[in-house]
Amino acid sequence: MPELPEVETVCRGIRPHLQGRVFTGVTVRQPQLRWPVPDDLAQRLAGQRVLAVSRRAKYVLISLAEGCLMVHLGMSGRLFFVAAGTAVGKHDHVDFALDNGQLLRYTDPRRFGAVLWLEGEAEAHPLLGHLGPEPLSADFNVAYLLARAKGRSVPVKSLLMDGRVVVGVGNIYANEALYMAGIRPDRAAGKISRQRYARLVDCVKQVLTSAIAQGGTTLKDFVGGDGRPGYFKQELLVYGRAGLPCPACGSALREIRQAQRSTVFCARCQR
């Protein structure tokens, strides 16, 4: 469900309802997520006011005076508000009670996500420390990407999806950005020119910015923090369109598998 635009959409959706609120309690029904939910989470959170809601890579960070709540949505996670007393579904693993009677609910059928507690500086956490730059920041630029690609034999798509290189770019937007940039996803990262990387950097920024503006991509059931779906699906050029005509040249889009993920591209437009 979530790549960067979807996580950003969730952040923007929940922020206005969360900022300034005080956590009054936590109910953990299923602590076995990607990592166990800390068993002292309730004590850590109770009585603390939310100072800020932000995002780093695909993590939602909810900052309090003492520490920080960190949530990852994995493949199928959702974070949204319900009124206290709302019926509990099979995959509603964690509820965070607030001082206004609302619950911030974490749901995740596949349980690839995580609910973690950070002490002190977020960037110092092992899960965040090794991460590359944000794709929409100035730190993600041609010179940087070229340097990271130098000498690498991995397919450029894998490079783009490697969080140590740049965060937030998942399978959908990697496919889209490479198509927009006219680069074959299976080309070795180290053998792509500076000029073409300049184009790729622009395309990554463009596709993410545009997807955020549309509220993300809803494939199945993604909804933002405000409960609305994302409208970027209608703008997808290649993802999910294998066998259909290339929007530019009309030849059938091809599908291959790279690192167990589906890759769709136009063999004519992407070189």
Added chain:
DNA sequence: ACTTCGACCTGTTGGC
């Protein structure tokens, strides 16, 4: 240091 691959889970879809 770099690359590949299995692992973690459940739900949905498509083929026979």
Added chain:
DNA sequence: TGCCAACAGGTCGAAG
């Protein structure tokens, strides 16, 4: 209609 394999938005960590 049923069954089973394959696949789905992520990413860590082990093995080569």
